[in-house]
Amino acid sequence: MKLILKLSGKIFDEEDPQKLLTLKEVVKELVNEGNRVGIVTGGGSTARKYISLARKMGSNEAYLDLLGIWASRLNAYLVVFSLNDLAYMKVPESLEDFIQAWSYGKVVVTGGFQPGQSTAAVSALVAEASNADLLIIATNVDGVYDRDPRIYKDARLLTKINTEKLKEILEGTQSVKAGTYELLDPMAIKIVERSKIKVIVMNYNKLGKLKDIIAGKEISTLVEPE
Amino acid sequence: MKLILKLSGKIFDEEDPQKLLTLKEVVKELVNEGNRVGIVTGGGSTARKYISLARKMGSNEAYLDLLGIWASRLNAYLVVFSLNDLAYMKVPESLEDFIQAWSYGKVVVTGGFQPGQSTAAVSALVAEASNADLLIIATNVDGVYDRDPRIYKDARLLTKINTEKLKEILEGTQSVKAGTYELLDPMAIKIVERSKIKVIVMNYNKLGKLKDIIAGKEISTLVEPE
Amino acid sequence: MKLILKLSGKIFDEEDPQKLLTLKEVVKELVNEGNRVGIVTGGGSTARKYISLARKMGSNEAYLDLLGIWASRLNAYLVVFSLNDLAYMKVPESLEDFIQAWSYGKVVVTGGFQPGQSTAAVSALVAEASNADLLIIATNVDGVYDRDPRIYKDARLLTKINTEKLKEILEGTQSVKAGTYELLDPMAIKIVERSKIKVIVMNYNKLGKLKDIIAGKEISTLVEPE
Amino acid sequence: MKLILKLSGKIFDEEDPQKLLTLKEVVKELVNEGNRVGIVTGGGSTARKYISLARKMGSNEAYLDLLGIWASRLNAYLVVFSLNDLAYMKVPESLEDFIQAWSYGKVVVTGGFQPGQSTAAVSALVAEASNADLLIIATNVDGVYDRDPRIYKDARLLTKINTEKLKEILEGTQSVKAGTYELLDPMAIKIVERSKIKVIVMNYNKLGKLKDIIAGKEISTLVEPE
Amino acid sequence: MKLILKLSGKIFDEEDPQKLLTLKEVVKELVNEGNRVGIVTGGGSTARKYISLARKMGSNEAYLDLLGIWASRLNAYLVVFSLNDLAYMKVPESLEDFIQAWSYGKVVVTGGFQPGQSTAAVSALVAEASNADLLIIATNVDGVYDRDPRIYKDARLLTKINTEKLKEILEGTQSVKAGTYELLDPMAIKIVERSKIKVIVMNYNKLGKLKDIIAGKEISTLVEPE
């Protein structure tokens, strides 16, 4: 099985070595069982810090995005160095780099690729180019809810939806406050749909149970491409 | 003045050296007058030929896009070699490559960057990163029409619209037949809007009058970011 | 066994996915049996189209050759993407790149390397650097004839010749019309002779019988280095 | 005049856009007056955060240093993007990269180069390779003191010392607590001595007065190579 | 077992193919037994020739060091080409290059990395980054002596010392004549100490008995990090 795991930048903000060691263990186990694993890291608070500083200095949007990308690559190197021998030791800087890196058979860890595109879009591109069976989005909530769970007490987790439905929910949410609800953006959804990639949205605090989640035994949301 | 010129792949399909020599002349003149010029080339029929062949062989969507990108780079090298001393002699393969190339002061010519994104989106990214004053989309029609001019005899050319209006038109057109009406895609529009980039849509058969078009003296469509 | 397969650009001009799928099958089989395979692709009609256009625009010979090389690389990517996991995912751009790529153990596909040299010469260089046991030239005729088979009805296919004899024939043919009879050029022959590389000239329409040809059971020409 | 400016990572920790805009202004002015400027950035708290996290996960010392280096490169990109057209748009990753970048005539900004070596050593190497007239170490104190000014109230700033004297002071200080007093390490001093590079240690809060400091009109320490 | 072997440039000065073939045999045997091997080559007389010539022409110290580094890379390529399939076919030019090269599982051969640092320091860095069990320094004497064996007849070989003791001896020797007694320099010792790397100093004329030396059955010096 080939799977791409997208890690929210928030997991790095917690500065909790235990969570990253859990990640390492689960990746090691997956690899030992014969699976191929790719990882995409978000930029988190490091990205926000540098973007905010540069914005005050008047940088253009492309440069701001590039700072966020370099921050996400720093997170990627943190994962690379923790995986050590399991990992391809360089963080690819474009999809073409990724494709070449992937062909060596190791775990490939990548941050962002280019301005104007989220790391979620990167993870969808990477899943498509590697013919992945599954794209896993690990974030700080348990899955996709019918409304924003941070606002509505009665928000309900959806265990299975299709991309059409996801777009509806995201558009609703985004109209509330742009950028605060990170999941799949339009480009990511376009890729997922055109290549029929199955997506699971899960909580990164449950990475230790990743295999149960893949098997459908633990809470998460399965997003099916329309 | 800094301007980015996006050339439809169709101009290469015509195999007409005169059109490319006209391009060379107008670029030379612009550079001699102190302007900076960047060029983005589409893939045209060469791209379609390779994509079609690979699709029949079962390639994934990312690989198909990459073949189209390599074809667009071949078109870019054709322009580079015709510009000779005016040009940066390597075709950048990512936005980061472009930014570095651009800083040397030469005309930079680029094809596509990455799967899942049109060369129109590339031209918007390149315009943003180079702080361009103007993005010129040179295609095989005179500008943006209120409906598809190849279907409707009474289609009317719009001399000035905003991006909101453009989106409406494009959505209408695309619902007719996806991919046949190439202009700005959603990602390109997002970039153009967030960085307030002025866009002109013009006919590449009028490249010899580019300066008149920029001055608003020749027919074309000015698209203003909303 | 290590073998280098040189594919005439004409196989790509036919736009026949079946021929390339046959190539894929035979390469897969060879690899599964423990052989190492390298592939060199010619530029074909795509190369000729771009060269012709640039020539009319006044490009120098080095630039014309480079356009041909970039076209041959586009053909190489088509093969790379069809081979997918079997292949090294980047087309090497020099012999040093090739040597590095080759050491990873995958099928390496390359187009041209540099101006002033044919892809046949590239295939000889690649065969030498990889210590190949065999260089196979797959073209649109069944082998080497004693005279040009397209002109002389009674041309006779030679099943075995040495490089001295080959040079005589090629010089005779080339004096008729330069460039129309593509096989081994002087540089390729020099390499083949200095490193004693065995060469087979065969028809690419018989790629499905490649193993029989190697075993000497199917029609082709064996060229032995003098 | 050619000068290399080493910025302590602490200037980035302050997240004060004004300080970096002052840097930009002074660099611009120096460049406009015909000087060449190179900048080396430390890693600061971003480096410490990632190193600390990786250390808890058991990374080896080389990897820890590399995380610090990548953090310093992120600081370097922040400076690059603020300088925009003045700067070479890529952060060099080795001294050989730097030498090539430097030859284009732009301001070159670099972070760390390799494990086992401080960014102070990098700045000395860069000063040597660029035949710099002056190496400026901008840190969070006004210069070199005869004892650690954070401990001893009566510490006295030295306006002029030689490298022999500097080594004595640093050895004394380092015996108190390694790593807390960042200036020139042994490798940096070795380079400075062998190439007779003049060094000024100054406070980065006085970057706006850099020209006065170079002229000896503002407080700082001049370190002369022995 | 992972081991890094540092070859003095003097072994190349002897122009004795037999010594390099012995090296090849012992590396092959080590690899076949499941060990990982990295090799670092000094520059030898080729380095000295180019440095001397450039010094007379007035090059700066950084450029002189770079010529020595390029000479050491030439020695490295000689080893790479003799190892052929066993080796990674490119000589890394920085520690980051090395780390990536090392992850492919082949023998990696490297020369110098950067000015201001000896190839001994490179070998220590490489040992640290690859988590090596052992760093072997192969030179033209049998190990570390209590005084310079070329001056003092009664110099005694030390079979086991710690790095503190080594520093004392080297400082003593270096005060006699800088640069003539090549072993571990201060940077190399710093790395060896901070990462607790075990070092063996041996005679390259005994490479054929390398396994005995590692097992402690042949004469050499074991240096233990303090």
Add this chain to the structure above:
Amino acid sequence: MKLILKLSGKIFDEEDPQKLLTLKEVVKELVNEGNRVGIVTGGGSTARKYISLARKMGSNEAYLDLLGIWASRLNAYLVVFSLNDLAYMKVPESLEDFIQAWSYGKVVVTGGFQPGQSTAAVSALVAEASNADLLIIATNVDGVYDRDPRIYKDARLLTKINTEKLKEILEGTQSVKAGTYELLDPMAIKIVERSKIKVIVMNYNKLGKLKDIIAGKEISTLVEPE
């Protein structure tokens, strides 16, 4: 005026800094007068030493050539570092690298490019790609003689010949002893002829009079493409 200067490797074998300083002076003068200069360096005795050693170890011909190429690059770096600010600070490793390097406006120095081809062929390729007005071959004789001047006392220097005549002479000479009379090989002549490049063969001991030689006032041989 654009000129490419090919330096025989023998000039480096002499280890005479004065000759290289003369080279520097003449290049500086040419550049200051507005000319563009490219330099190609042979491998000389360093190349022969490494090739001979590797041949005894059984390397294949491609690897032997590569060692010669790396030796020629070492000579190229020696020239680069002596030219310092005048030069592009990296030695290109292929013609594509060269083309890019050349476009920056500095003096570009290159060694060999690829196995199977002499540095004379490299100089012809480089002259073609840069649209050079003149290719100067600086060797250890005063020009082309009607027979080998080292054998025949009465050999006569030819002040002007065409490439047809040159081929005759070289074939005659080469039949005596291959490889001892280095000038233009068949590939170099092919390039020179197809792009009508004027060639001057001169003695590198007269580099100080290069401008007189170009003006036809000093002894040398002008080779005109047929």
